[in-house]
Amino acid sequence: MNCETVRALLSAELDGELDLRQSLEIETHAADCPGCAQERERLRALRQAFHFAAPPLRFAAPAELREAIGLSLREAAGLATEELPKPVRKTPRRWPSWTPRFDWRWLLLPPVAVAALLAVALLVPGMSRWSPAARSGDALAREAIASHVRSLLAEHLLDVVSSDQHTVKPWFNGRLDFAPPVTDFVAAGFPLAGGRLDYLDGRPVAALVYRHDKHVINLFVQPVAAGGESGAATWPPQAVAREGFHVLLWTERDLSFCAVSDLNELDLRRFAETVRQSYR
Amino acid sequence: MDAAYNLARWLTHNDHDARDAVQDAYLRAWKFFQSFRGGDSRVWLLAIVRNTCFSWLKKQRAHEPATPFDEEIHSGETAAPSPAELLARGADGELLRAALAELPAEFREALVLRELEELSYKEIADVAGIPLGTVMSRLARGRQLLAAIVVRRRQEEESP
Numbered sequence: 001m002n003c004e005t006v007r008a009l010l011s012a013e014l015d016g017e018l019d020l021r022q023s024l025e026i027e028t029h030a031a032d033c034p035g036c037a038q039e040r041e042r043l044r045a046l047r048q049a050f051h052f053a054a055p056p057l058r059f060a061a062p063a064e065l066r067e068a069i070g071l072s073l074r075e076a077a078g079l080a081t082e083e084l085p086k087p088v089r090k091t092p093r094r095w096p097s098w099t100p101r102f103d104w105r106w107l108l109l110p111p112v113a114v115a116a117l118l119a120v121a122l123l124v125p126g127m128s129r130w131s132p133a134a135r136s137g138d139a140l141a142r143e144a145i146a147s148h149v150r151s152l153l154a155e156h157l158l159d160v161v162s163s164d165q166h167t168v169k170p171w172f173n174g175r176l177d178f179a180p181p182v183t184d185f186v187a188a189g190f191p192l193a194g195g196r197l198d199y200l201d202g203r204p205v206a207a208l209v210y211r212h213d214k215h216v217i218n219l220f221v222q223p224v225a226a227g228g229e230s231g232a233a234t235w236p237p238q239a240v241a242r243e244g245f246h247v248l249l250w251t252e253r254d255l256s257f258c259a260v261s262d263l264n265e266l267d268l269r270r271f272a273e274t275v276r277q278s279y280r
Numbered sequence: 281m282d283a284a285y286n287l288a289r290w291l292t293h294n295d296h297d298a299r300d301a302v303q304d305a306y307l308r309a310w311k312f313f314q315s316f317r318g319g320d321s322r323v324w325l326l327a328i329v330r331n332t333c334f335s336w337l338k339k340q341r342a343h344e345p346a347t348p349f350d351e352e353i354h355s356g357e358t359a360a361p362s363p364a365e366l367l368a369r370g371a372d373g374e375l376l377r378a379a380l381a382e383l384p385a386e387f388r389e390a391l392v393l394r395e396l397e398e399l400s401y402k403e404i405a406d407v408a409g410i411p412l413g414t415v416m417s418r419l420a421r422g423r424q425l426l427a428a429i430v431v432r433r434r435q436e437e438e439s440p
Contacts, residue, residue, distance in 0.1 A: 011420035015394065017401045046427055050395040053373035057380065058396045061285035065299050069281070069306045076310050152321060153309055 001025045006036050014043050073150050140201060140258065141240035141247035147198050147207070148218045148245065148260040157209055157216065159196035168195045172206055180206035180221040180255070181279050188274045190217065200258070210271070217261040217271060224254050237272055239265065248272045252279050283322065283397050284329045290392045291333040291385060301336055305329040323399070326407045330389065337385065379429040387422030394419055 006029050012018050013026050030037040050057065151157045160171040169182040175197055184192040190210045198207040198220065205222040237250035237257075246268045248259045259272050284305065288298035305328045312328075380388060386408075393399045393407060401415045408415070 008417070008420060011423055012401070012416045015401065015419070017416070042427065043423055046423055047395070049376055053376050055373045057373060057377055058282070059286045059289040059298075061281045061302070062295070062299070065285065065302060066281060068299075069303055072303060072307060073310055076307060149310070153306060153325070 001029050003029075003033060003036055006030070006033070007039060010036070010040050010043055014040070014047060073153060137238045137249050138240055138242075140249065141242060141260075143200055144218070144220060144247055144258050144260045145242060145245045147200060147220070148216075151196070151198070151207070151209075151218060152216065157196065158194035161194040163192050163194075165192060168192065168208070171195060172197075176204060176206055178223045178255075180208065182208060183275075183278045185210065185271070185274050185278070188270070190271050190274060212261075212263055212267060212271065215261055215263040217259060217263060217268070219275065220258040220260070222256055224251060224256055235276065237269075239269075241265065250276070252276055255279070284325060286396060287326060287389070287392055288329055288333050290380070290388055290396075291330070292336065293381060297336065301332045302329060305332040308332065323403050323406050326393070326397075326399075327409065330407055334385075375430060375433060379426055379433060382429050383422060383425060387418055387425060390415060390418040391422050391426065 006026055009018060009022060009026060013023055018026070026036075026040075030040055160168055162168050163184055163186070165182045165184045169179070172180055172182075172195065180195075182192070182195065186192070190212050193209040193211050193216075195206060195208045198205055200220050200222065203222065205220045208219040208221065210217040210219060233253070234249075234251045237248040237259075240247040240249070245260060245262055246265045248257075248268055250257050250272065257272070257275060259268060259275070261268050261271075263271070281302070284302050285298055288301040288305075289295065292298050292301060305325070309325055309328050380391065383391070389408060390404060393404045394401075399407065401412055401419075404415045405412045410418075
């Protein structure tokens with residue numbers, strides 16, 4: 001290596017971005033070349049200057065910005081949810097688009113609508129909130145994915161940061177009208193990262209955050225809606241895949257669970273099974 | 281979010297525009313989340329912030345006379361300060377800050393991502409959408425220019 005090559009690579013060497021062979025060659029060259037050795041020291045000093053600069057050079061995001069972004073993401077998510085089809089309301093909403101002007105067939109519509117509503121009602125056993133029929137699981141899955149993404153983007157993943165279930169569980173006291181089961185599944189490969197309060201389907205829910213390798217799993221827990229038949233467990237879970245995310249929805253005793261992650265479906269099912277076993 | 285704001289702040293030079301850029305970038309990220317094909321979400325987000333800032337800068341420059349960066353003045357080859365000198369100067373955050381702000385955007389961007397966000401060359405390449413070799417040369421050149429600016433500013437301070 002000549003001086004020119006060495007000078008071109010010094011910066012990368014300092015950043016630890018060269019392979020071993022190149023680093024060794026630079027080392028050897030610098031040992032015999034005072035000019036390059038000095039240049040290397042100079043760069044190292046500059047590097048140090050960045051780290052020990054007072055005041056520090058890195059700007060921190062202002063708190064108001066965090067709030068503003070959290071708010072606008074929430075709004076954006078709200079709009080996105082509004083556009084989702086709501087199966088039960090679908091029939092009445094469609095009327096106007098069917099008939100631009102008056103048509104005697106209109107008269108047929110109310111009985112048809114009533115029949116449709118009845119059919120839906122009959123199909124829904126117990127009207128449990130997260131049961132697939134009460135509300136399209138797909139719509140809920142979309143909302144859950146939206147919450148999941150928002151939690152990652154807005155860096156509002158955790159309100160309570162702890163891998164200790166005895167810290168996370170009491171944190172929800174007074175914040176929710178139910179006590180979510182909180183267990184650390186570190187032995188199964190799903191360590192607990194913490195929890196936060198979130199909104200799903202128009203009500204506050206517990207969001208428990210688990211990790212698996214570098215993936216984040218959001219587990220939303222909420223009670224089965226009032227009037228719901230507790231004890232009607234839905235298993236295996238309803239699975240929805242969308243935009244690279246997997247969502248699993250299931251009910252166990254009086255609680256509804258919704259797990260969202262970019263994890264592969266097999267691992268997420270294993271996670272859901274682990275959660276279910278602990279709560280049975 | 282600190283990383284996003286820090287990058288935007290260094291690229292736009294002021295708090296107000298940085299806030300706008302970050303907020304805009306987050307909304308875009310939200311909208312185009314479908315286009316996110318796994319990988320490091322931080323790098324992906326920073327790339328959006330970066331592109332938002334650069335298109336904003338382009339708009340600004342459209343009605344501002346461009347001041348070409350003078351390689352002659354900023355050439356780092358002539359005066360090489362000793363390492364000890366630079367270290368003593370480096371502790372002065374204000375001087376380094378002013379020097380970094382003076383660097384052309386492409387070098388500034390690379391240095392901010394490397395020194396302040398501690399991204400790898402591969403990650404910087406992904407954020408800025410440039411080849412790995414370009415990251416390497418921009419950082420090498422950027423550091424030389426920065427050292428030269430620090431020296432020049434120091435000399436100006438000493439003999440006004």
